[in-house]
Amino acid sequence: DAKTTQPPPMDCAEGRAANLPCNHSTISGNEYVYWYRQIHSQGPQYIIHGLKNNETNEMASLIITEDRKSSTLILPHATLRDTAVYYCIVRPTGANNLFFGTGTRLTVIP
Amino acid sequence: ETGVTQSPTHLIKTRGQQVTLRCSSQSGHNTVSWYQQALGQGPQFIFQYYREEENGRGNFPPRFSGLQFPNYSSELNVNALELDDSALYLCASSLQGTAQETQYFGPGTRLLVL
Numbered sequence: 001d002a003k004t005t006q007p008p009p010m011d012c013a014e015g016r017a018a019n020l021p022c023n024h025s026t027i028s029g030n031e032y033v034y035w036y037r038q039i040h041s042q043g044p045q046y047i048i049h050g051l052k053n054n055e056t057n058e059m060a061s062l063i064i065t066e067d068r069k070s071s072t073l074i075l076p077h078a079t080l081r082d083t084a085v086y087y088c089i090v091r092p093t094g095a096n097n098l099f100f101g102t103g104t105r106l107t108v109i110p
Numbered sequence: 111e112t113g114v115t116q117s118p119t120h121l122i123k124t125r126g127q128q129v130t131l132r133c134s135s136q137s138g139h140n141t142v143s144w145y146q147q148a149l150g151q152g153p154q155f156i157f158q159y160y161r162e163e164e165n166g167r168g169n170f171p172p173r174f175s176g177l178q179f180p181n182y183s184s185e186l187n188v189n190a191l192e193l194d195d196s197a198l199y200l201c202a203s204s205l206q207g208t209a210q211e212t213q214y215f216g217p218g219t220r221l222l223v224l
Contacts, residue, residue, distance in 0.1 A: 043202075043215035043218050096158040096166035098143075100152030
């Protein structure tokens with residue numbers, strides 16, 4: 001089920017942009033890229049998702065490469081409250097489950 | 111709009127006992143999915159309920175069972191508890207039939223089996 005690869009733990013300075021990469025080289029045409037994050041001991045929080053085009057909402061931007069084999073989640077101005085484990089998930093349209101890998105731990109440093 | 115709620119927040123049981131966890135879906139949602147998250151791991155899909163029936167199941171034994179009620183709330187039941195069942199149990203609600211069916215998670219129930 002592991003369709004994504006994410007890097008080891010990362011640090012980001014408070015106020016700077018946090019860029020979290022994800023590789024999904026075997027993604028199929030009907031599969032969406034989803035991002036969730038989980039702050040310690042809380043339930044995962046939905047951030048954003050996309051199919052082909054770049055997406056932006058009030059939390060983050062999602063940049064998907066033209067070949068769709070990788071993507072980057074961007075938190076434009078990281079705050080201490082953004083410290084969390086970030087999960088990149090590839091999900092077929094209509095699939096009833098999300099496969100969470102190990103994610104990437106992001107620590108925002110003052 | 112009311113978010114996903116779960117009860118209880120924490121629970122301690124002993125091996126062999128049975129436990130029932132509850133989940134109220136976000137208003138407007140008709141589907142509930144349950145996940146188990148062991149310490150240090152990502153959540154693992156247990157099963158999903160839609161229209162009061164199981165709609166997909168992960169690699170979990172039959173002693174994990176569930177229900178969905180007409181108001182779309184749901185229960186997760188685990189029989190014959192084992193030590194390895196100690197975990198954070200998460201439910202997520204979504205609206206079946208929409209293009210992406212984004213799942214929104216509750217805060218979880220932490221179960222400790224002694």
